[in-house]
Amino acid sequence: MNRFALALAGLAFVGVAAAQTSPGLVNGLRGPTPLEDEAKPPVFPKIVNDDQRKARNYPMQPPLIPHQTDNYQLDLNFNKCMSCHGRSRVEESNAPMVSVTHYQDRDGNMRAEISPRRYFCLQCHVVQTDAKVPVKNSFEDFYKVEAAAKKGKPK
Amino acid sequence: MSLKETVLGWWQTLTSPSRFLSLGLLTLGGFIAGIFFWGGFNTALEATNTEKFCTSCHEMRDNVFQELKPTIHYSNRSGVRATCPDCHVPHNWTDKIARKMQASKEVWGKIFGTIDTREKFLAHRLELAQHEWHRLKSNDSLECRNCHNYQSMDFTRQSKRAMDQHSTALASGEKTCIDCHKGIAHRLPDMKTAAGQ
Numbered sequence: 054m055n056r057f058a059l060a061l062a063g064l065a066f067v068g069v070a071a072a073q074t075s076p077g078l079v080n081g082l083r084g085p086t087p088l089e090d091e092a093k094p095p096v097f098p099k100i101v102n103d104d105q106r107k108a109r110n111y112p113m114q115p116p117l118i119p120h121q122t123d124n125y126q127l128d129l130n131f132n133k134c135m136s137c138h139g140r141s142r143v144e145e146s147n148a149p150m151v152s153v154t155h156y157q158d159r160d161g162n163m164r165a166e167i168s169p170r171r172y173f174c175l176q177c178h179v180v181q182t183d184a185k186v187p188v189k190n191s192f193e194d195f196y197k198v199e200a201a202a203k204k205g206k207p208k
Numbered sequence: 209m210s211l212k213e214t215v216l217g218w219w220q221t222l223t224s225p226s227r228f229l230s231l232g233l234l235t236l237g238g239f240i241a242g243i244f245f246w247g248g249f250n251t252a253l254e255a256t257n258t259e260k261f262c263t264s265c266h267e268m269r270d271n272v273f274q275e276l277k278p279t280i281h282y283s284n285r286s287g288v289r290a291t292c293p294d295c296h297v298p299h300n301w302t303d304k305i306a307r308k309m310q311a312s313k314e315v316w317g318k319i320f321g322t323i324d325t326r327e328k329f330l331a332h333r334l335e336l337a338q339h340e341w342h343r344l345k346s347n348d349s350l351e352c353r354n355c356h357n358y359q360s361m362d363f364t365r366q367s368k369r370a371m372d373q374h375s376t377a378l379a380s381g382e383k384t385c386i387d388c389h390k391g392i393a394h395r396l397p398d399m400k401t402a403a404g405q
Contacts, residue, residue, distance in 0.1 A: 104368035120369060124279055124392070131396040147372065 098184035106149070107181070110194055115177035116149070122180055127173060134174045135167060253308065259291040265318060268292070271329050275394045282393075295351045295393065296340070303347075333397040341386055349385035356385070 086092040100121045107117045125133035137146035140156075155171040156164050193201075226234060255261060263269040273292075276282045281290040298304050316322075323329040323336075344351065358378070363371040377383040390396065 102367050120367060126391055126396050128395075130398045131391065133391075145377075146369075148369075 098182035101181040101183060110192070112195075115179075118178050118180045120180070122175070127175065132167070132172065132174070139167070253304075256308070257293045257297055257304075259293070262292040267318070267323050267329065271323075271326065272394050279393050290355070290393075294354070298347070298350065299354055303350075330397075337390075337394075337397055341390060344386040345384060352385040352389070 083092050100123075101119060102121045104119050106119060109116060122134075127133055135151070136142060137148040138151045140150055142148070143150045151167060151171075153163075155167055158164055158168045159170055259273075263273045281295075283289070298307055321328075323332050361374060363375050366374065373383075373388065377387075378385075
């Protein structure tokens with residue numbers, strides 16, 4: 054019995070190894086390219102630029118950027134994001150204002166300008182592209198899970 | 209002979225009728241010489257109006273030209289591009305000559321090395337940028353509009369934010385291109401000291 058299980062495990066291992074080297078395997082990120090070859094990089098996906106605000110997937114998610122940010126200067130000298138999203142600019146630009154929490158420094162003091170620890174917007178806020186996801190995501194947010202639980206379906 | 213007498217002598221020659229040369233030779237000769245002079249002048253002027261000329265100085269080649277390269281005015285999908293003079297020299301003749309006369313200050317700067325190092329360039333960057341913003345603000349962004357014609361803008365082909373701004377603030381003339389589109393072809397200087405970023 055023990056030997057049989059070992060043989061089965063061995064077979065399974067060989068099977069997996071064969072599958073990994075087979076050129077037909079479609080790995081999400083690599084595609085069908087064999088391991089020893091370099092995959093052809095895909096074309097750059099287009100950045101979503103429709104200016105439609107996206108719902109947050111979970112409460113603390115930094116809001117996504119629904120527009121292109123190509124060549125927007127964001128460095129020691131200048132923060133392009135703030136020229137529309139800054140407090141004094143939103144009236145003209147109709148852009149959503151940077152959250153008040155972003156004006157707070159780490160000691161909780163409110164500052165007149167955006168806090169240095171929040172300065173680099175793109176650290177948390179990102180653009181979206183029309184790229185096909187290589188790995189499917191089964192994440193469901195709280196509302197869906199809760200609704201499913203109320204219906205009695207374990208989800 | 210004193211200097212005064214020499215000058216007076218030349219003046220007399222200039223103001224008296226010619227003794228040996230015919231009127232025809234003088235007028236026709238003057239006309240033909242004029243053509244050559246004008247051709248030469250214009251050729252020289254146009255030669256200074258090329259990107260090759262601008263980037264022949266390291267001040268331009270190593271600083272601003274490098275910054276232009278990744279921007280849309282240098283590399284883009286259709287391959288149409290702007291060169292230095294497209295934005296920095298007026299196309300209209302009178303304005304062009306006026307700008308060229310102003311540029312003699314830049315020759316001065318080149319000779320005396322006003323921005324001949326990266327550090328000096330960065331120190332002057334805000335002032336230099338402000339000159340250009342002022343120029344574009346006061347001529348209603350003429351150099352932008354030489355290519356970006358408002359009449360030919362199709363708002364429906366623009367993104368929503370672009371459409372919103374162009375159909376209101378730009379359409380009413382309340383704003384001009386440079387008011388919003390600063391730093392699109394070169395990096396911006398430290399803007400904390402700039403009035404009204």
